[in-house]
Structures are given as structure tokens and as C-alpha cells.
Amino acid sequence: MNNPSTSGSNKTGAGNPSRARLRRDVQRPAEPGWRQEWHDIIFEADSHAGRWFDIALLIAILASITLVALETVPEYVAWKPRFEFFEQILAALFTAEYIMRLMTVRRPLKYAFSFWGIIDLLSFLPSYIIPLVGSSSSASFVTLRAIRLLRVFRVLKLWRMMDDADELASAVWRARNKIVVFLSVVLVAVTISGTLMYHIEHVEGADGFTSIPQAMYWAIVTMTTVGYGDIVPHTTLGKFISAALILLGYSLIIVPSTFVSAEIIQQTHAPDEPPCPHCEVSGQRSDATFCYRCGDRLHV
Amino acid sequence: MNNPSTSGSNKTGAGNPSRARLRRDVQRPAEPGWRQEWHDIIFEADSHAGRWFDIALLIAILASITLVALETVPEYVAWKPRFEFFEQILAALFTAEYIMRLMTVRRPLKYAFSFWGIIDLLSFLPSYIIPLVGSSSSASFVTLRAIRLLRVFRVLKLWRMMDDADELASAVWRARNKIVVFLSVVLVAVTISGTLMYHIEHVEGADGFTSIPQAMYWAIVTMTTVGYGDIVPHTTLGKFISAALILLGYSLIIVPSTFVSAEIIQQTHAPDEPPCPHCEVSGQRSDATFCYRCGDRLHV
């Protein structure tokens, strides 16, 4: 559409950030000073410093996730002390970041008990508790850090693709009713086909279809075309019905994507241009100078 | 499009329900009284009471399906008496519901022998017969209860997504000819590739391709990209032909979804323009000056 490198920075300077700032103004310190400046750096991504802060944070979170993930690999068990050393450093950084966030908001308690505040706290807290208790489940908090990634992706979004993320979200949102209808139909289809296959394959003493929930798991794995192969039909009748279910389920499960698709296509087609001021015909090209119908100048 | 919470309830009050009521009027008791009131509660979902009845029924059906499903899990075999106790309670509720339905329709026999009447009866009948006979196949009637789910989804549909379910159904319906053409081509492709692979892989004494129907089952599992892996080619030629078939079959099987997609997109492109004020025909072009049906000026 438009050149992202130039119009993107324009947007950052004028359009979206002001909107984003309005939303956050409640927590932004009122009087100018170092708290307001640091608040803008830590909580916003409009200025150069703010963007670099978010990029640094992004790298730190990715590094910490990689560390925790590698810690569980049996091959790297000898490296564990080194991993834990870096892990401590990163936890210290996240602690410093948390304290800075507390100090640069207008009402620290409101932040501390907000969704992001709790996520931020829980992302480094276990690093201090676990070595004391001796448990080894610190890895479970990698999930919380992955959620923090979503927060930092803000830097990318504001920069360039805010609108694209919005467009995706709104297309999914407008197709939500169809998705609910679809999930209901899938639920019924999985229940019926799972029960059916349980009776066909279980009666024959087959190994995979040990219970109805197991058969329903098979139905989901099959209908989404994942097809692990850990549970497969062994009887001729079971194979025949499976083949029919696959063709049916395949058609069934491919449908909802077209709804989202249709919403997106409709969205991009919606003519956003104002009509001709003379003959009031709409559907003008976005780069038109003259009306296609009466030939009159459009933007006077 | 429009706010579902407000326009949805408007619709419920004025548009669809009257249409739905017309369809059911034959069975609705003519004289006002408790039978008519209860009929509206049990068979309709327009009133608050009717909606809550359907939601309660929905939960009861889901609970009964969950119970029957869990009964088959080997781990929960000790819980069987408890499951059977709740099962008996749910069966009693379904019986009461069936009797209420019989009592609140104008012609009970017509209901009893209708499609939904038989489904309703069969969904609780086995709970009484099976304990007497001692058979353990009560689970097979979970399927019938799953079908009843579709009936109760009416409550959700009327509430919010009647139009979406209609839209999906009509898009599939208008694409039906293309789906038949497609299934014919798939049938021929599966037959040819199954026979071909049987000859290539069976001659070599391979394990999986024991017969042509087996090879056709493989062809369906492969072409839909499910790919269980229980039957795989072992010869070089078989693998080469498989790879070609996969690419071919993949293209083949992805096509029908685009037809449904195209129908939906065409449908959603129908503009939301207000109807002609004179003849009330909708579907006007967004830039129309005159009605396409009566020739009257649109925006006066």
C-alpha cells in the first residue's frame, strides 16, 4: 500500500502513539521530570530510547526462555551451572525492570495488581524462591515469560504492523459467531464419530480404541488431518468408516477458515473513500483526483 | 456488522421467532392456558423461561454424554456405581421431559412418531431396558444424545447466530454440484492410485498393501494429508509414485474448499444498502440512484 519505512515513522510520530498515550495517561506521572521521562522509555515505544528499551527487553526474554529450555535437554546437563549463572543475571535484570516500573507509574499498587504487573512479578520471583526450596520446577515459569513476549511485541506493532494485528483480530472477532457454530458442529461430530468408532474397534479387542474419550481424541487428531498414527483402525469396517469420516471431517474443518478469509476480503474491499462532492457517487479510487462519474474535481 | 446483543434480541422478539412459530404452530395448543405456556417453554427459546429450559437441557445432555464416555475409561472402573447413579437421575429427567413434551403438544402421537420424538424416546429408553437385560452396550445410545445436542443448539442459534448457521448451510448447499463433481473425481483418483500402489507394493511382498481396499484406504488417508503412517510405501518406485500422488491429491482435495469459500465471499459481498423506499427490494448497488426493480429514486 504505502511505503512502511516512511509512513510507518510518520504514524509513530503522529497517529497511533497519541492514541496509545491517551489510554495510558492514567498511570503517566503528571509533572515533567525523570519519572515521566523513564515512564515514557519503559512503558512506551514511541521515542528512540523507548524502542531500544523494548528491543533489549525482547532479547532478554528470548534469552531467558532459551536458557530454561536448554536446561531441560539431557545433553547439556553438564552446562547447568553456567545456565543457572546467566539465569540469575537475567532474573536480576527483570527485578530491576520491575522496580523501575513500580517507581515510574503514578499509582504503583494499581500496577502491581494489574494483569501485566502480576505477570511481570511472577516472571522473576521463582528464580529467587526455587534455589531456596530446592525444587526443580522453575521451568514452569517460562510460560509466564512467553506471555511477556506478547507485551514486548508492542514495540514491533507500534512500529509497523499495529493495523495488521488489528485487522487480523477484528476479522476473527467478526467471524466469531460462525466459529461458535462451527465448534458446536465439530463437538457433535467428534462425539458421534468417536462413540461409533469405539463400538466398532473396541468390540473387536483392538488396542487403540480403549475408551470413548480415547476414541474422541482419535477423532480430533484425524479430522484435523494431524494423523499421529498412535491410534489407527484395524478392522475393515473401521477403516471404511474412518475413510468416510476423514472425507467428511476434512470438509467440515476446512470451512471456518473460509469465514475468516471472507471477512478479511470484505474488509479490504470496503471503499473508505468519501463520495464525490458534486454528484455524490461513492466507490472512488483512493488516489483519484477526479470523479469517475461526473468528471468533477474531488478534493477541493 | 451490528451489535449482536441488542439487534439479536430485537430479532428474537420480532423477526425469526414469528417465522419459527409459524412452522411449529400446528403443534402449539390453540387455547391459552398452562399447556400453551409450557409448550412455549419446552419447544421455543424466545422467552426467558424457554431459553433457560434449553440451557438446562443442554447441560444435562452434555453431562450424560460425559458420564457415558467416562464409564468406558478403564481408570474410572471403580467409580462405575456412582456414574450409574447419576445416569439414572439423568434418565429420569429425560423421561419427565419426554412426558412433558407429549402433554404440551396438540397431537401427541404425531410428535411421538416424528424424527425428534423418536430420538427423544430412544435417548432415555435404553437406560431402563439395559439394567434388566444385563447388556453393557448402553454406551451406543450416547450417539442419540449427541444428536439431541443439535436440537438444543437451537437456543444458541436463535439467540445470536441463526443467520450465520443459515449462511454456512446455504453456501454449502449452493456449492453442492461442485462437491459432487469433486467427490466423483476423488473416487476415481482413489481407485486408480489404490490399485496402482497395490500392484507396485504388493508384488514386492510388502506388509501394508495387503489388498486393493486396503490400498484405497491408504490413498484416502494420504490424499487428505492425514498420513497415519500405518501403511507406507517401501519400494523406491512406490515412494516415487506416492510423492507424485501426494502432490496431485493435495491439489485435488484442496479445491472444493475454495468453492464453498467463493460462495461465501460472493454472499458477503452483497452490500448492506438500505432497501428501496418504494418497493422495499433490498440488494441495491451502493452507488445506485434508482431502484433496479421499480425504477424509483432511492435517496430522496
Place this chain on the structure above:
Amino acid sequence: MNNPSTSGSNKTGAGNPSRARLRRDVQRPAEPGWRQEWHDIIFEADSHAGRWFDIALLIAILASITLVALETVPEYVAWKPRFEFFEQILAALFTAEYIMRLMTVRRPLKYAFSFWGIIDLLSFLPSYIIPLVGSSSSASFVTLRAIRLLRVFRVLKLWRMMDDADELASAVWRARNKIVVFLSVVLVAVTISGTLMYHIEHVEGADGFTSIPQAMYWAIVTMTTVGYGDIVPHTTLGKFISAALILLGYSLIIVPSTFVSAEIIQQTHAPDEPPCPHCEVSGQRSDATFCYRCGDRLHV
């Protein structure tokens, strides 16, 4: 769009058949008589008799394919004499049909050496030769009979969905250049990723990636999301690269379907209506009576 049962038979009486007849007129006997009548029954599907002939043939071909397929199932080995008996009857019927076809065309030799003539001959010939020679590969001719199915689907097509099959074929045809570009890119991607994975996984002495063609087979099975699981990466590096290739290949292989989709959507959007005779504006609705622009009557 339009009611298939009425407009379909209208078409059969007026539109397509005449076109189809023109194409076949070369072989249709010139003088009226039993040969011309039988020719219309056997080669056409316009008349009632011709349609029923094609339906009977369709059933006979499906039965013969089912017979040959079941013959290969080990469980039904005892039924082989019965299968062979019915097989002989069907072969006799196909022979009679072939002779009838030879007798009712103007130039029998031209038919005998045409594509369909050879297919027709080969579909029953092996039934006579194989019992004499004693070979058991008669099953390989089931493929030829499956091809004959495509001929008989003509009856379905003429009846209802000629246009849909045409639409599908023409959408694929107009997207052919994009499909060639796509297949070239897939070929390069499969070669590069296959070679890469061979070097990573083969060096490590893994079992699956025994040669580059084997690794290319893996790449196709993986990229199309079939994922049999007979060949899987075992090294950490191999798994990492596999994951990247899957995401890449997935994006790559989903693209061509959108091209066919785009062609179909464009096709259904093409305004086929003539413009207004007064103001010459096009884009009229197909069911419009008055021009949407000037309000003039359209079809005078």
C-alpha cells in the same frame, strides 16, 4: 442460482446436447433407423433411454471394480469362485456393449482405434486372456475400468453439473502458469531441503535418511503435511531444521490453492449482464428491471 431439476432438463433439451451432438455427429449414422436410435442411447445421455443406459453402465463398472477389489482381500479368498463367476458375467456385458458400440458408429475402425475405443476394449479383454494363461494380474485392469468411470460421469454432468465441472476446469486452466511457477519452486525447495537433511541426518548414522532421493521423499511427505512418520529426524539439529522447513514448506504449499481460489472468485464476480441501453452503464444486477443509474427500463 436456478432450479437444477427444471433448468437442467431445459438445457439437456436445447443447449448443451446440440453442442455435444455436433461434436459427435461425425460418428452418428446419417440415415434414421435402429442404428441411429441405438447410437443415441449408447453414446448420448440426452434421452431417457440414453440416461438409463449410462446409469446401468455406471453401476456395472462400479460392481466390477468392487469385485476385483474384494478378490484381493485375504478374508474373502473362499468366495473367489463366486467373484469370478460374476466377473465373467460383467465381462460378457462389457463385450456386448463394445460390439454394440462398434455396430452403431459410422466408421467402426475409427472408434476402435480412438482413446475411448481402446480403453473400452482393454477393460474386458484381460477377462478372457488371463484364465487361459493362468496369470493372476487381471486386477491391474481395474485401473482401465476406473478410467471408464470418467466417461460415464458424463451422464451426471449433462444432467446437472456440466457448468460446474467446466468452471472448475477453467479456473485450474487459467491458474496453470502460477501452478508451474509453484511446482518449480517446490522442486527446488524439496531438492535443497532433502539434500540438507540427508547430510545432517545421514552423517549421524540415523536410519531413515539413507539416500538423497529418500530424503526428498521425506521432504515431500513433510511439506504437504502428510507426515507418515516412517522417516523422522533424530538429531537436535535435524529437528530444528525440520521445524523451520515445515513452517516454510507449509506457507509454500498453501499458496497455489489461493490462486485457483482467486480465479474462481474473480469468475463468479465477472458481471455478465449487458449495460443499460440508455446510459450505457454496466454492472447491472442479473435480475434488474430498471437501470440503477438512470432509472430507465433495461430489457425493452
Place this chain on the structure above:
Amino acid sequence: MNNPSTSGSNKTGAGNPSRARLRRDVQRPAEPGWRQEWHDIIFEADSHAGRWFDIALLIAILASITLVALETVPEYVAWKPRFEFFEQILAALFTAEYIMRLMTVRRPLKYAFSFWGIIDLLSFLPSYIIPLVGSSSSASFVTLRAIRLLRVFRVLKLWRMMDDADELASAVWRARNKIVVFLSVVLVAVTISGTLMYHIEHVEGADGFTSIPQAMYWAIVTMTTVGYGDIVPHTTLGKFISAALILLGYSLIIVPSTFVSAEIIQQTHAPDEPPCPHCEVSGQRSDATFCYRCGDRLHV
């Protein structure tokens, strides 16, 4: 749209080649003579000789890739001397081609250190070095030759489908922001679901989920519906969460294709109307009376 055989050659003569020639003019020898003629044959595909040169090169590259691939197949180990003989011949041809390329460009050093120059050199160099050193990893250079395929596909592109490749590339390019958003979300989803499944399945002592990276590999293989089946959940909870993740991930991963799809559809909707006769701007509405750019009457 248009007949590719006639309009394609028209384009070759007038439209694209001149643009392509402009881009390459820097390296084309200035004075007419054998160097300029050979440059056109080797580097261009506009003339007949140039096209045949590219087709011959295409065949030679495909043959060399096939040779190297077959060399790794254990069954063909006896044929190795023959393969190596042909391999030497092809290496000689590629060497000759490289020398010719060096001789027919204006500044040979600039070509030698360009991307394609290095690819061209590396595609035959190992054939000379490896027999001396005795290593057997010559096969790894098949990758470089596969990259060269992309260069030679130019001949096909110029001939017929330049525009289609451009259209595909530009659709992907315009959807890039959405693809980045999507990949970010996938990364977070894979991390969270991988960590989650590691904790559920690893605690139970299951075999497959040995580490978090392994579980993330499983998440990618599952969400893309590849579903190898080498790692599968074994606990009831793991299966339940897997089924939910599959449905979620399936929805997630099918979305980006619709973005590319929407871009392509929007692109193909740009009508094929003739440009304005006055200012020669194309992209006019099909029902326009006046040019949207200069306001001049269109159909005079």
C-alpha cells in the same frame, strides 16, 4: 486472459526484455561483436539461441542433481564409476560455461564476486577438489546447483510467466507485516504449549517429551498438522490438552494463508479496463465515464 503463445512472444520482443536489458546493460559489452552476441545468448533468454542455451543448461543442472542424488542410493553403489564419469563431463561443461560468462561480461571481476558468480563457481569447483582430497561430501554441493536452477527458471519466466511470478511475489510481499505478526504469535504459542506439554508428559516419565525443545518440536509438528507420530501424548490430561491445542493451533496456522489469498484476490479484482486515452492512466472503474486522474471523458 490472453493467448500465451502469441502475446508471450510479443512481450519478449517488446516489453520485458528491454527492461531486463536495462538492468544488465552495465555488464553487456558496449561494442558489437562476438562478445556482445555471446553475452546475449548466455545471460539473456530473449533470442532463440539464448532460450536454447538456458534450456540446455536447465537439463544439464537437472541431470547433475539426479546423478548426485542417485550416487547416494545404496542399490546403485555398483554404478558409481559410471555416475562419476558423467559427473566429470558435466563439471567440465559447467567450467566451460563459467569461463564463457567471465569472457563475455564487461568487468569479469565484478561478475566473479557477485552472488551468481560465486554460486556458479562453487557448483563445479568441488568436482575437481574432492577427488584429490578423497572426501565423499561432494553431494553437499548439489544444493548450490539447485540454487542455480532458480537462475535458469528465468528462461521459463521470460517466456510465459514473468507476471505470475511477480504477482505471487508481490502478494507475499504486501502481506509481509501480517506474516510477521503471525509468526510472532506462533512462536509464543509454540513456546507456551511446548512448555506446558513438557511438564504434563515429562513428569509422568513418558518417553517422547524428554526436554522443552523436544516438546516445542512436537508443538510445531502438531500445529502444522504434519503429525509424524514419533512423539505423542500418553497421559489422559496430555491427550485432552493436545486435542485443544490442535484445534487452537489449526485455527491459528490456517489464518496467514487467507491474508496472502486476500491480497491476491484484491489484486486480480483490479479491472482490465483500457487506460485513459488522454493521460494513459490505467486502473479505471469498469463503469467510469471520466478518468479518475485527469477528469477527461473516457469512451469518446
